[in-house]
Amino acid sequence: MKRMKGAYGLDQSTFDILKTKTESINSNDVRGIILVDEMKLAKSLSFNRQNLQFEGFTNLGKYTPKHQQGVKGDHALVIMFQPFKGKWVQALECFLSKGSATGTVLHHILLEYIILAKKAGLKVDAVTSDGASWNRNMWEQFGVNEENISTPHVAETDPNSMRRLWFLSDFPHLINCLRNFFLKQGRYDNIWTPDGLVTLNHWYSLLEVENPKSYNMKVNYKIREEHIRPQYYQKMNVAMVFQVTYNFSEYLIKAMNCRTPIDNMKIGNALYKIVEDFIVYLEKWEQKAKDENMEFIPPSTYYVLKISLKATLKICDFLVNTCGFKYLMTARLNQDSLERFFGMMRNYCGSNDHPDSAVFIQTYRLVSIYSLVKPPKESNVTGSDLMKSLTSITDAADINDVEKKQQWDALIDTLLDRGVGMDQLEKVAVKFEEYDYMKCTTSQYVIAYVAGYVARKSARFATVMEVDTNGKKRRLVCSVYTTTLYLDNKELVPNSYKLIQIRNRSALIQPSIQLFNLINILERAISTVINDQQIIYAELLYDVTTKLAELPPLPLLGCKEHNTAFTYKIVAFFLTTRMFFVTKQSNKNDNIEKEVTRERRKLSKLSNVPATETNGVGIVKQPDKIKTKNATKNTRKRKYNCSSIEVEVKPAAKKQRMGKENKFANKLIVNRR
DSSP states (O other), X not given: OTTSOOOXXXXXXXXXXXXXXXXXXXXXXXXXXXXXXXXXOBOOOEEEXXXXXXXXXXXXXXXXXXXXXXXXXXXXXXXXXXXXXXXXXXXXXXXXXXXXXXXXXXXXXXXXXXXXXXXXXXXXXXXXXXOOHHHHHHHHHHTOOSSOOEEEOTTOOOTTOOOEEEEEEOHHHHHHHHHHHHHTSOTTOOEEETTEEEOTHHHHHHHHHSOTTSOSOOSSXXXXXXXXXXXXXXXXXXXXXXXXXXXXXXXXXXXXXXXXXXXXXXXXXXXXXXXXXXXXXXXXXXXXXXXXTOOOOOHHHHXXXXXXXXXXXXXXXXXXXXXXXXXXOGGGGSSHHHHHHHHHHHHHTTSOSSOBHHHXXXXXXXXHHHHHHSOOXXXXXXXXXXXXXXXXXXXXXXXXXXXXXXXXXXXXXXXXXXXXXXXXHHHHHHHTOOOOTTSOOOOHHHHHHHHXXXXXXXXXXXXXXXXXXXXXXXXXXXXXXXXXXXXXXXXXXXXXXXXXXXXXXXXXXXXXXHHHXXXXXXXXXXXXXXXXXXXXXXXXXXXXXXHHTTSSOOOOOSOTTTHHHXXXXXXXXXXXXXXXXHHHHHHHHHHHHHHHHHHHHHHHHHHHOOOOOBOSSSOBOOOOOBOOOOOOTTXXXXXXXXXXXXXXXXXXXXXXXXXXXXXXXXXXXOOBO
């Protein structure tokens, strides 16, 4: 498991194992499509002890835009391979981006991964994404439009090759867009289609006849108000979308969502003709809407739906005529597998809709490795063979991490080898003091308290390995370390140790003056670098260590024989531990900002939207427009920073004061006409 790095970006070991796995699989069983989609994450930082860097920033590999470098990522971009045959899928890679990746970035990433998939033995014939604008831009980058629904295959080196690469949009997503188009219309609006007029009045009338809240027996017992007025995540419910649009597109749903050998698509069969007829249906509808200036589905939805339907027919022709397939199960062209994968991620991350980036990538690696090392059916590759391939891989990232760790160790050794400098300790500590009260510096009481914690933990560093006269290694404990770590009973307790004395219950340790001065220097260096940059970035620890190199020599602790090695361990322990404190504070600040944003949105809704009312049968009445009135005898006007909206608040009692305005949400009464 250590070979599978919990980091975003390219992981070459995945493709190396896939190459071993696909060597014994039939060529048609490794032919399929690539699925691309994104999942919302919570911004978070984590510190990696292996490479001594902060993680959680945008990582799109070498295609990361400059304006996103060093910015915390909040979207996971997952690339998955799904074959036309079989039940298995394989997640190829995961990236971290700030917002949705642009079309240009997606274009470069897909080009690279289609070529990597070919080298690993996978044959990619199509790419499926949702209908978002950045995905349509990615299609344009590949040269796809209504006239050219495919492009020459990017992985083919033969210029005479007739192989094509098709692009599709997720069919349930397209049906969802179609449903939303109708629901945006008024109740009594009539939408012309080649099949006749479509109006929402029938749905409203049905709800009024069969009250969903009544206890009588019903004909349409499944219909609810949410079908015609979906809220929040109900707009993404595919089952509800299919129930609403089933009568309008019943046969198209069957044709584009077939998933069994019984209901399949073949050239010229009923499902094939349904798709052909619906393309003609759309063109006729569009032409009529243009000629008579009538309502029509959004151009983006029409554009993507038409290309996806044509690409489905072309893929069926290619698989049956060229590749020897008997039929095509069109459900293998949808993103259902990737959506289920996202559902697993949310469930495994603690039933969290938006898990943080650190937890997501760890869970992603654990889940993806299962399908990676599972041997395929009817092959001569065993699970042990795949595990051997996994353990024998030497990742370039491992070598890079080792080199960075060695460079950091050498830098600290240089700091400790520069000399003693014991008489300059006070000057060194003062050098970092800048008389700018706007900058936050750590209190001396806190530094002394933390130094006592370091003294307790540093006891394990006093053990050293030595070779005796017989050539055997043995462990020795430095006898001088206690005198350089702990404050002697005969020494005067400094004033900065007051916090230790207040919180002491006969268990806390008072650090020595030498250790206190060392921790003070390290803490001042960290505070200076953070205050100068005002941001947290990946190479922060290296910059802190470089900042220490500008100072006079650091004090050494321990005996003369082992002081360099002993002090190195203390410095490394404190710096890495301090980076975890920085990570925790950064995540805490993000959570506070998130809570503030949530409260502002909540107050904005309270000031804009009145309480919903129903007409007794579950149908929501249209809310009246809110108009603020002038201040009267019992009403005073206050301004709150709620998206620049003025809200009128009636005082609940005379004892209400300005200091309690943060609790006014429970007493908010919106005057409406």
